[in-house]
Amino acid sequence: MTREQRLAQDRLRDMADSDEDYGGGGGGGYEEDVLRGRAPAYLSHAGEDFTREDLARSDESLYERLMESHRASFGRHYDPRTRRNRTQKRVDAFSKQIETMADAYVSWSAATAEGGLGSSYELSADAVVQETREVLVVDVFSAYHDNLALIAGDRYVSSGCVRQGWMPVAPWFPTVVITLRALEVYRVTNLRCPRLGIQPFVRALCDLHGVAPRPWLASQFSVAFDVYLAVRAVIDKRVQVALGRDTPNWRLKNACPACLYKLEGEPHLYIPFMYTMDGNNSLSRHEIREKEQVHEDGTTVPGASKELGDDRVVPGDYYLPREEVNKWAKEGLEELMKGFVPGVENDNDQDGCAERWQNMKEDVTARAWGMYDETGIFPALCRHGFVLVVVDMVKSGELAKYGFSVTAHLFRVLGEVAGAYDIGCKFGKMVNSHPLLSKLALDNNFKSLVGAFHGHGHGRRCQLKNLTTYVKGVGLESLEGCEAYFSKSNGLAANTRHASRFHRQQAITAYMKHTDAFDTYQSLSLVMCSKYRRALEIKATYGALREAMRDLGVESREVFETWLESEKTYLRTLSREPLEETMEMEYYQKLGARHGRLRSKATRRLETQRRHALELHAKALAVVHDLEVRMGIETRWSPGEDKWDGAAARVEKRRYRRAIDHLEGLVVSRMFELAKCHMSGTGYRLRKHIAKALQARSKAIKGAIAKYNQAAEAMEPPRPTLDWEQVVECAFLADFDLLRDAREDIRQEPWALPAGRAAMDQHFKLLRADEEIERLNVEIHRFVTYMRDEDNFLIRQEDRLREEGDEGMVHQVRLVRMERGRFTSLHMSRFVRLSKAGGFTGDLVPGVSVSRERHAPASEAEYEQDEDAASDDDEEVARLTAGFINIVRLSSDISAEAEDTQDS
Template identity: 60%
Template structure:
């Protein structure tokens, strides 16, 4: 329907839908026609700013000066001097001046609506003195409407007046559009649970609910309101942390994970107190806004200048290390630095063969900047319970060493001794110990760099025996692959951050990390994961009788023999990487003797050449031809003499090194060396193949693992064939060398290699330098026994660590609840009810899972073989020892039965004691549950 054909009621409804003021008189023209003709100015700017004359007259002269400079739409004849580069910064500065007042207003609104929550309707205080009323367009979840917003005398700013009433303005001074806080909170909660949900999709959803077509500027307005809302929350969070005394540098990092860091009095010490994993992820790239490339006179093109908008905002929390701190660790001449590296044992460094196997260890690959991106990913450090410790951005590069160096330095200085898992931990550990800025710190803190279980299967076997978590004492059953599971969830941020600004990208990542720590990591799932790890370790412990039976069959007296077998395997692998020196010299000497005989024979043949007869003086052409042939023959003789002399010199040098007389053809040493040299190529091919097979033993073992079906086994075989190019190349070299042998050796196919699961299956290894087929560690039963031995060792370590961590977490839950409640009551007594309410929100957020945790841990305590305790201890740190915490006498009134105490007789739990066995209603579980309910003051809620 055309605008001119509408009646007054239809036009008013149409204009209201299009955000047009009802009092606008079009005189026969539509509102949009009047704006386009230039007869009137638009009453709402792109940012939602009111441009009405009433708003201008209400402003003071200083505000008008600011609006004259930055909002020249108020003066149509003035030239617009604003630019897209500084427009965002101007808006940020305007809101920043009002931020503290807006935070006060938000606390007041949150306290006022605390009983009914987000569904409550704000009511004006009865004694409030209203100075003026502004009409604004309110955007809510299920409705959008015009409303008169009163400004009372106590309001410091217009923006804070709106926030006090649960409305978030989209512009700092004269907003005509506001968004309700509940709509913003719904989007915040939804986007944290589903990071793929962006503002544009959510705003379009609101448009669908309101029955209006989506408009581009609506997402911009919502973005402004949402940024202001998050900034207010950050200010409030800082106030809460200051009230709790937790605003000191690195407080969050030092207390990130209760199980890892909340140490108790009298607990056992761990060989590696803290386990950390680091890794780079390139999913969270961000496009770099630049002008088009400039073409110079010589035809070369240079990148265009940056078009990034000025924005000095910094997201809340302290997850990120500054770029300046990371750049201090930029790699300069690392190759020269590594040349002077001396291992801790003082011996020469042995190359483990992994340098060229991982692309993020090759600087020529990782140092290339990606021209289209600014941030090319992020590089986090996580504890073993998935708590985020610290994060850095990868900038215009791949996974460089400086990112790991910066994180390692920060963690070692703040947290001290730790073990760090990294997919290139073998080489990275050497780099850390050789780095001038890290070597002393790493030595003082007993730093350990390890390789996780998943990535470790792709390393050389010799590297695995040194650095794989399975073989490192103190690691337990931790696979050090926490980053991989973390990335599988954080990758969902990529769609909404790929084209975002630098601030909005970091804001989204920081918000996700904070949410993941509270709702996805330890405080939500840590006890459950601890229970799973404990049961897994107990099942591993239950395999000890089977290992003892295997030891009897192998005639192994003690498990210490397995350590000896592993050392033998290490020595054998070292022999594969280098040929014996004596054999190498003898084969080299033989080759030089053969070369000398060949050169002497060639020299004799050249000396027999006859010079051409002299030509007649009158025959000039014949004379020149004879001279040329003579020079050619003389040149051949000279070259033959020189080559023979060099060959003789090389032979004499090797004779001095071997301290032997000249070998002659047919002698015993000559024939032995000839045979050895002939087998050398075959032997090298065999060594390479054997080394690669051992390195991929884990992957090959998966093919024939018990319970693997035929189709799955073939599928894994195809995947190995596609990815194991090195093995296939080694097989080809072996087959070529086998053909050259006398008699020719049998060929080896890829299918045969895939079907083999153990070294003993390779019959061709009998022809190696050392036949290891009879070695116990190469037999299937021996390999299984070694694996089971180390699994049992790691299971014992895991149970010890879990017993400590579970008690730490239980103590933390009680202490944290009491500490937060104490400060909440203190703030109420100090007449600061608003901040006390925010502390209470923080307390409930931290304690919402406590009851479920204790149920899970209580059931775990009834598991057969559980050796830990779920009785709270006393923390080493006295910070949370608040006065309102339960006294020791109160705790002892309902003590939890100690581990190993006799269970109640069966008749107390039923006729056959089944309830006590499965933990469904045991006395210990009941006592533990009542105890934690008493600590958290949730008994009434639970009942």
């Protein structure tokens, strides 16, 4: 290394070797380094500078005292702050400035409204710049240094950043800012692809900038993004206040325009409002804990939580607070199933569903998962898919308190509702038995809870009562929206699994709000049109039903209702065996235990266990004596007698019947679900692939088939056995539920024959199709009216705010109007095409809503008292209606031309 290279390296390291090294030739290097703080100033007691040779001859102690004093006065000071509360301090600091930042955001948004996110900020000519600061600006395609101009009126540096289109990463003295367009790009992209987290997005920015990934940039981006969402939440709140929509539960009461925007003079629906709810454990969140503790007995206990929380609360009313949910925990559970409220339907008969479904068992639902804090979400959706409310499942599975809290909240806010739950057969009884919920149900004309989604997996008795096909007023609605919703929302799991509690709820709430506005609302007309066409297709099969009725000798469709009741009665008798037959079978089994004459190997194994439990042969004999006394038997039965053989046949038949029940619960239920998903129409190779997958994963199914085969072979005469391939094929093509032997041979009953069952099912489908068309006619009319009223109402509010001189808020209200208004022509073109189909009986002319909120008069009193104003309003409604219909026709013509062009 040459001397010049060594001197350059020493200067870079802020080291000074001699006076010559500092450019004694007049370069001013030493003085420059002292002024810039890169080197200490060597001063004598007289004040002049002196060289290191002079230091050697001076008082060393004086020099050391001077250096110590310098370090004490100007050295690095001790920072008493800790990292444990840094998040809360930052949140508190931004909270003080959030309103001012929201004002700046409104100004920036209005200023860039014409050019959009691509426009650049321009300082107004009359602005008085008081100070400028250099900051690093991180944009989408570049990062650069720029001057932050603080003008008169900027209360904070952060508000000055927002006014210029930047979001600071620190509350008071930011040196790095993120552009609002970069944050908006990530927000929109993340909502469309929930799996995209901040870290990969920031790394993508670094790739676009052509630099290596910056580890700290992800943290800075996260801070800026949180503040950006907080600012947007403040502005949303202001917009709601300006529109008069800040009353409690306003969003819930207006969540779905098709379900809740009621009109004057519309027909009353038997079930005014339907919702579905279910739990989903995909959006669970790991809790940060200390190392687990191991006790002396070898058991391990999760360590204490060490999460650093803050007091931020997610804005909006999607979430029910945990405190509200916990009010329903263990409340009245001791007396829950002991008695039912008078006047509510009571059904204490056991249908076997509690043994089939894991989330019905208290020992399963009450189990806490130690590694998670939130174990999932429990939402409620309307029948069109809009989110009504959601709660967090905390350290547990699907407990009753989650369904209770959601049901009670909907009762209070919406009134007369009917809900669906995959364990609705049991949950409905729990609601009717709960002292508080039962009162709310009676007060709000609560109809019933129907067992939806897993309906075909429930027992047949449960299906006949709760399956939507047989429930009056439900229409063709399957109420399975939760599972379809979960299939999309599960994409959030990658980013929420290890997030904080606040960030998890923030991500879930933002996703729900975006999905409601841009997915569910956009497809609302498509869903209703599809349901309408499906109902028309079912109604077109009425002729086939008449032919089937003629072949079956059925004169009236009311006969099918009788068949359904006969089936219910038959299944009810199967659930309770006659006492006399039960005692005879028990007597036979005890005698068989004494004589050792039971037949099958499985029975011998069970009998061995029974003998081990009784321990002595005399105990079995004692039981026989007791049964003989109770049954009045004077001569003991022996093999070969009629009573012995009859009891033996009944025992084998019961074993055979129970084996079929078990097989149905494990196999047929799953296959029906696959059939509902149109898997039955798949090709041969795909069905074989599904069969192999189920066979490899379901040992319980194999055991059920083996048990059935043993029971079938023991029957007199032996019944056909089954293998895996036969079970899969039969599950796709047959109905196992009733084609079985029982105490009463019902195989020749009309409702048990395949043709009779098909006709009965078609009858109920036609009933539900009529109900569906009636409901859709109401919902389509509501939705058409809502689109007109909402657009007119927001236009009037824009004019009012413009007259008040609030241009910033005018732009925000315009954004709200454009958010849903962009889909109006799409919705109307779909409805117009539907109206041209044969069988459409709806009305596309807007009506008059029951709520006066969106009406032209300023108040309801004004609307009722001033007849002249009412007359003028009627003319205005007629004019707007005519204009609205013209827009509809125009959009329909444009859509038709587009379709013709595409076809050509």
